[in-house]
Amino acid sequence: MxxxxxxxxxxxxxxxxxxxxxxxxxxxxxxxxxxxxxxxxxxxxxxxxxxxxNRLARGLRTQASDMIGLVTEEIATTPHAGRIILGAQEEASRRNLTLAIINSVLNPEPEVDAAQIQAFLDRQVDGIIYATVYHDVIVAPENLRSRPAALIGARDSAGAIPAVLPDERAGAAAVVEMLARAGHRRIAFAASAEDVPATRGRLLGYLDGMQAAGLPSDDLVAAGTADARGGYRASLELLDRFPTAVFCYNDRMAVGAYRAAGERGLVIPADLSIVGFDDQAPIPDSLFPTLTTVSLPHYEMGAWAVSKLADLIHGKDEETLLAEHPTVLACPVVERESVAPPRLGSPE
Amino acid sequence: MxxxxxxxxxxxxxxxxxxxxxxxxxxxxxxxxxxxxxxxxxxxxxxxxxxxxNRLARGLRTQASDMIGLVTEEIATTPHAGRIILGAQEEASRRNLTLAIINSVLNPEPEVDAAQIQAFLDRQVDGIIYATVYHDVIVAPENLRSRPAALIGARDSAGAIPAVLPDERAGAAAVVEMLARAGHRRIAFAASAEDVPATRGRLLGYLDGMQAAGLPSDDLVAAGTADARGGYRASLELLDRFPTAVFCYNDRMAVGAYRAAGERGLVIPADLSIVGFDDQAPIPDSLFPTLTTVSLPHYEMGAWAVSKLADLIHGKDEETLLAEHPTVLACPVVERESVAPPRLGSPE
DNA sequence: CTGAAAGCGCTTACAG
DNA sequence: CTGAAAGCGCTTACAG
The missing domain is CATH 1.10.260 (434 Repressor (Amino-terminal Domain))
Structure with missing residues (x-):
């Protein structure tokens, strides 16, 4: 054979x-x-x-394996991890690098992560990417420092590792401003009750957008669990205050918002515009009408991490690289069918 | 550093x-x-x-890299690929093997796949897994034969490579029999119009299940596109024939079936039971009520492929291994809230 | 029970 | 313009 x-x-x-x-x-x-x-x-x-x-032999001689290790946290539970891997893998291929992956669990015990990373170090990887679901700040495993490294979805407590994050706040503000431009004045926000950075970022972005459009937001925010049920409940509460548009913390909550609207006899988007966040397949295309939402730059973050690592490995000045730390990538609005001007016409 | x-x-x-x-x-x-x-x-x-x-050095000397290469087809578009990767990775870790991955596109031109595989061969991988979305038979890239290999989701035209497939037919039959046990007699099937193996397997499984339960299936099948819209249309058509349960080709079609039921004033599951197929997150948990469906053994197939490869690498008799070719893994029913006995009671 | 030596397949000063 | 030789960090006959 x-x-x-x-x-x-x-x-x-x-x-x-x-x-x-x-x-x-x-x-x-x-x-x-x-x-x-x-x-x-x-x-x-x-x-x-x-x-x-034989690249094993070459690697041994040149002391460069041309391999990059990707540690992804909970690839199992986050459907987005696939796109991070894809972005990293394609960028790696472009650079003639090979991507090895290991799945990790959210810091069960620090030693576990350290062991995973050690396995990569034993393979002489040239660099390591540590990808998490969105955390504010993490304590990077000690041995991550022994090679060039990059963080996706989190910043390092020591601030010493290049990191990339989605700009959720700006994405949220952008979609709110889009609604305002469509003529909406009463734009509600179905917030998340979970204590994660995304909760704060998206809420802040909503407030930014409202303020930029000169709209009041008092009384237009309600929180729920970050799933369809929570979106349903928060929306029911919000609909009592007669918004013309509801911005949901995520697409799963938007599913609940659709249901709440249906129960109240509201037609989307004629009577009520709804937008989500995440662009989480297959939700947006499964809804009637399809859901306008904000997408997360998973692919781009994966690709960014590999390029950054390649720069680091090839000795680009790390001082310069860290200056822009952390890097933030745009969350673009993806327009579909769930937004229309409010029925009552422009308020001006 | x-x-x-x-x-x-x-x-x-x-x-x-x-x-x-x-x-x-x-x-x-x-x-x-x-x-x-x-x-x-x-x-x-x-x-x-x-x-x-240093495992590079050890590998050079022992002529065994302890690396396995996984080529996944369209990890980007299939949300399930993540679980295949996870299964493969965890099994690899258990065996002290490292998993490298490369994304591929569905046979754009055979040379592309061959180049991807060559990249792995250059790295001296001990074995290669080639994972596709479900295809019947594929022509495996030539150079896949130069190392131990395993196929996920497809059989090799030459029948020479160990392969693992989901037993969709049995899964479909099982969920139909479950509905029959709950007392349903008029069980409709919202089929897919796509020409892929899953279309045939699930339809055959439906027919198997109906036959096993001694139920007639004439007139209870309608096909649509394999998305929410197609499920909506097929269900509307099916509801005219008064089924007490609708089995949908996939979860996305089930989303449309929920909507069709809602429009007809049917409450799920009291008036109508609905089941899907795929267990595709986040659909089943986002629906009201949550969706009973059939899951695909992605994790298990990934893990299976790595074990099989490990056996091959360590020289287990390939003749024996191929005897059971192709291996078929069960698709278990995942019970949630969308099934109840029919309103009109047991027909007997 | 322990070690000297060869060799896996490359790249890279260095010499000519 | 070309090549002999060393060496990357291991494992493994083989000898003692």
């Missing part, structure tokens, strides 16, 4: 040159001149033998 | 023994006797220096 594959020695013999020359030609080693004639012979031999350099 | 780490040579010097002895002690090499005294000294030295074997 695993038939003997050609090594650099075979190529050298076949081309009638030394291993050194083969290496120089195939790697286009700088500051090295090889006659075009010899080079052609080497390439022909490599081609003919189907030679592929 | 990357301070010099201790090597086996350092441990040997520190313990006053040879590298050979250190290796023997730390690896517990069979057929080798080392005095307990010496062994203790070696372990103490290793501990003190924080020695970790």
């Amino acid at each position: 695993t038939e003997k594959t050609a090594g650099i020695r075979d190529v050298a013999a076949h081309a009638g040159v030394s291993q050194t020359t083969v290496s120089h030609v195939l790697n286009a080693t700088p500051h090295t001149r090889v006659s075009e004639d010899t080079a052609a012979r080497v390439r022909a031999a490599a081609e003919e033998l189907g030679y592929r350099p | 990357t301070e010099k780490t201790a090597g086996i040579r350092d441990v040997a010097a520190h313990a006053g023994v040879s590298q050979t002895t250190v290796s023997h002690v730390l690896n517990a090499t069979p057929h080798t006797r080392v005095s307990e005294d010496t062994a203790a000294r070696v372990r103490a030295a290793a501990e003190e220096l924080g020695y970790r074997p």
